[in-house]
Amino acid sequence: MQVQVIDNVLKLNDEVAAMNRQTLHEAGVLTLNLIGGPGSGKTTLLEATLRHMALEGERDRLRLGICVGDLATTRDADRLHRWCDQVVQVNTGKGCHLDANQVRQAIARLDLSALDILVIENVGNLICPVGFDLGEDFKVGLFSTTEGDDKPAKHPHLLAAAHVLLLNKIDLLPYVSFNLEHFHDDVRRLNPYAVVLPVAAEQDEIGPWLKWLRVCKATPPRHQQ
Ligand SMILES: Nc1nc2c(ncn2[C@@H]2O[C@H](COP(=O)(O)OP(=O)(O)OP(=O)(O)O)[C@@H](O)[C@H]2O)c(=O)[nH]1
Ligand SMILES: [Mg+2]
Numbered sequence: 485m486q487v488q489v490i491d492n493v494l495k496l497n498d499e500v501a502a503m504n505r506q507t508l509h510e511a512g513v514l515t516l517n518l519i520g521g522p523g524s525g526k527t528t529l530l531e532a533t534l535r536h537m538a539l540e541g542e543r544d545r546l547r548l549g550i551c552v553g554d555l556a557t558t559r560d561a562d563r564l565h566r567w568c569d570q571v572v573q574v575n576t577g578k579g580c581h582l583d584a585n586q587v588r589q590a591i592a593r594l595d596l597s598a599l600d601i602l603v604i605e606n607v608g609n610l611i612c613p614v615g616f617d618l619g620e621d622f623k624v625g626l627f628s629t630t631e632g633d634d635k636p637a638k639h640p641h642l643l644a645a646a647h648v649l650l651l652n653k654i655d656l657l658p659y660v661s662f663n664l665e666h667f668h669d670d671v672r673r674l675n676p677y678a679v680v681l682p683v684a685a686e687q688d689e690i691g692p693w694l695k696w697l698r699v700c701k702a703t704p705p706r707h708q709q
Contacts, residue, residue: 494615494616497583497584497585497616497617498584498617500583500584500585500588500619501584501587501616501617501618501619502619503584503588503619504584504587504588504591504618504619505619505620505621507591507596507619508591508596508602508619508621511596511597511599512600513549513596513599513600513601513602514600514601514602514621514700514701515601515602515603515604515618515619515620515621515622516601516602516603516604516620516621516622516623516624517604517606517613517618517620517622517623517624518530518603518604518605518606518624518626519606519609519610519613519614519623519624519625519626519642519646520606520608520610520625520626520627520628520650520652521608521609521610521627521628521631521635522608522609523608523628523630524608524626524627524628524631524652524653525626525628525652525653525685525686526605526606526608526626527552527560527563527564527605528652528685528686529626529650529652529683529685529690529693530548530550530564530603530605531563531564531566531567531685532685532686532688532690533548533603533690533693533694533697534548534550534564534567534568535567535688536688536690536694538567546600546601546697546698546701547598547599547600547601548568548570548599548600548601548602548603549568549570549571549572549594549596549598549599549601549602549603550564550568550570550571550572550602550603550604550605551571551572551574551582551587551590551591551594551602551603551604551605552564552571552572552573552574552604552605553573553574553576553581553582553586553604553605553606553607554573554574554575554576554607554608555575555576555577555578555579555580555607556575556577557575558573558575560573560605561573570594570595570598570599572590572593572594574586574587574589574590576607579607580607580609580611580612580613581606581607581609581612581613581615581616582604582606582607582613582616582618583616583618584616584617584618584619587604587618587619588619600701601697601701604618604620606618610635610638610639610642611639611641611642614639614641614642614645615641622647622648622700623642623645623646623647624646624647624648624649624650625642625643625645625646625648625649625650625678626649626650626652627649627650627651627652627667628651628652628653629651629652629653629654629656629657629660629662630653630656630660630662632662633662633663633664633666633667633670634666634670636649636667636670636671636674637670637674640674643670643671643674643675643678644674644675646675646678647678648678648679648681648696649671649678649679649680649681650680650681650682650683650693651667651680651681651682651683652683652684652685653684653685653686654682654683654684654689655684655686655687655689668680679696681693681696
């Protein structure tokens with residue numbers, strides 16, 4: 485009986501996620517579901533990304549909107565709002581992940597016609613967000629050097645689901661015991677196709693990520709999947 489209930493919750497979520505995907509595709513918006521542990525640097529990465537886009541010329545600028553999930557507070561949205569008008573904070577209360585219905589309500593508050601990319605910063609958690617489709621085109625997994633090199637091995641479901649991985653806080657590599665070789669070996673073993681982009685968001689060193697965003701936006705998702 486309990487399994488049946490869980491099945492129904494996931495089925496309902498998938499149905500709303502499919503509606504989100506259709507709405508976003510019709511509006512021509514590429515959507516990314518950013519998943520990483522608490523404090524790994526998700527908001528800092530988005531702040532740096534928005535800053536870069538603000539400096540770009542009109543022709544090269546990608547117009548980003550952000551939906552950010554947290555249990556409580558609007559702190560992330562407040563940080564991002566300094567760089568971007570199109571930010572919606574979703575407070576999940578006791579929920580450890582965003583669901584498709586919450587994202588549906590968030591996208592109703594955004595002007596999709598003015599967006600190229602929607603990034604959904606999921607609740608800081610490497611486990612629960614992986615199981616819930618939000619209607620995104622791609623899942624982006626974010627690890628950081630301060631969390632330890634064993635995180636890919638401990639989170640195989642994220643590894644299997646992510647289309648791209650970022651390793652943040654590489655500026656701290658000289659100061660933390662993080663074995664890059666072990667990290668990459670585990671990534672390759674669990675998902676041979678995953679690309680790892682090294683970044684230092686706080687230092688504004690996010691070149692590989694910006695390049696990936698541009699390539700991803702230029703190639704319609706249906707051609708990539
Ligand atoms: N040294 C260093 N610190 C960073 C980097 N990126 C983020 N930080 C710091 O890491 C801390 C957490 O960053 P956030 O961007 O708030 O992390 P988050 O993943 O959004 O956190 P939650 O939303 O709470 O899950 C902050 O103190 C940042 O300044 C980086 O590249 N290098
Ligand atoms: Mg955050």
